[in-house]
Amino acid sequence: MWSLPLLRHTDVPQRVTENFILSGYRFPDYSLLQCLVSAFRPTNETGNFWTHFLPIFVFTFHFLEIFEWEGAPTPGDPFFYPAWNYFIGVFYLLLASSMAHLLNSMSLIIREICFFVDYGTISAYTVGSSLAYYYYIHPQAGIPKIGVEAQNASGTWSEREEEPSLPQSSSASYSSSSSTSVMLFRSFFETLYIPCSCFIAIVCVITCCNTRQRWRKYRYAVRTLVFLLPFFISSTPVFYRLLSPSPYPTSSPLPSPYPYSTMAIFFYRHCFWLVVSAVFNISKIPERLSPGKFDIWGHSHQWFHCCTFLSILDELHMIKVEIRALLVHPSLVLAPTMSVQLPGPTVYSTYCVMLLLQGCIASIIVCFGWCAYQIYAPEQKRLKAH
Secondary structure, eight states: OTTOOOBOGGGSOGGGOOTTOOSOBOOTTOOHHHHHHGGGSOOTTHHHHHHHHHHHHHHHHHHHGGGGSTTOOOTTSGGGHHHHHHHHHHHHHHHHHHHHHHHTTSOHHHHHHHHHHHHHHHHHHHHHHHHHHHHHSOGGGGOOSTTOEEEOTTSOEEESSOOTTSOHHHHHHHHHHHHHHHHHHHHHHHHTHHHHHHHHHHHHHHHHHHTTTSSGGGHHHHHHHHTHHHHHHHTHHHHHHHHSOOOSOTTSOOSSSSOTTHHHHHHHHHHHHHHHHHHHHHHOTTTTTSTTTTSSSSOHHHHHHHHHHHHHHHHHHHHHHHHHHHHHOGGGSSOTTOSSOOOOOOTTTTHHHHHHHHHHHHHHHHHHHHHHHHHHHHHHHHHHHO
16 A cells, blocks of 8 residues: 555556656556655656645745835735735645646546646636736836826826926927826726736636647647746736836835845746746656656656746745835835826735636636546546456
8 A cells, every 4th residue: 555566658548648757657546645655755746746845835935024024014914915816826836736746646537637726726826926916016116207297187298397308399209108108008907907817817727728638749838838828918017117217216225135126137037937947848858868767856847847936936036026115115106197096906806806717717627627527437447447
């Protein structure tokens, strides 16, 4: 019971095998207890489990630091609602991923459901990131004070502050284009940003679940590329901020280990680790170069897990940069020239959004799980008979 023999790829159903992994397989008929014990045995899933289970504690440690900052509200304050939703998204992503790799040998049906849940938590994480970006890195936080216009009562645009280094005509032209850009971005973020993030997340879940039956030859490429769309949608506020002048006074640097100038560095590192993780996931290097040598330790999926967590950690640091900045300069959450402000976070705009999304994702998983049951139930009965 405690030391069931590990099998080669020829001794397990083809559905269970992975490309270039020749040994270390568990037979898909383990009990729950046997699966849990296998976390401490060298199987081809052991590294996949620990590379996402241990990071849960690392991420939690870095996240909880924000509540120790001077001037920070209490953890239950509405200001931190988006941060908690981001934490929930990351926590469930890491937990679901690690459990999927640990428990997938219970049966072929449970294996499918485990990875359906895994894909669902990835999508929920992207929406959690979007909520954090929306409230902490939204475009209005990047509006420069000088040269921004406000609309007067007559509906015409008039300059509030004139850029001293520019001629009047140049300043007016700059202000007009800046105001138009701001209004377009405000309209998008107030009405479409979060709904788009949720819609794309649902599309990603459906697509990834489909790869369990369709497009099997290109399943890793499809799963990797499909999550580029929510990345670009969610990162729109970051792109805006990187292209806008810093709203924070250069003469008073933030009393924090995260100065404003490092926000871009954290984002670029976040992107770098995502690219590296995608390369590992698609290329299947290093096991492709030497099949059988990396069956237990060092195969591509373990490196994929490590790189995705490093990208999440840099994303957390980037969000902490902006949280700290808003705590130090609360007047810069929105430029004072803006007549309409984004509403603050509420239970309905954060927790309820995530809850509704989770309900939709759960419904999708139930549908795909039922299909998996119909497909694999007969085969699972044959395996038990042997």
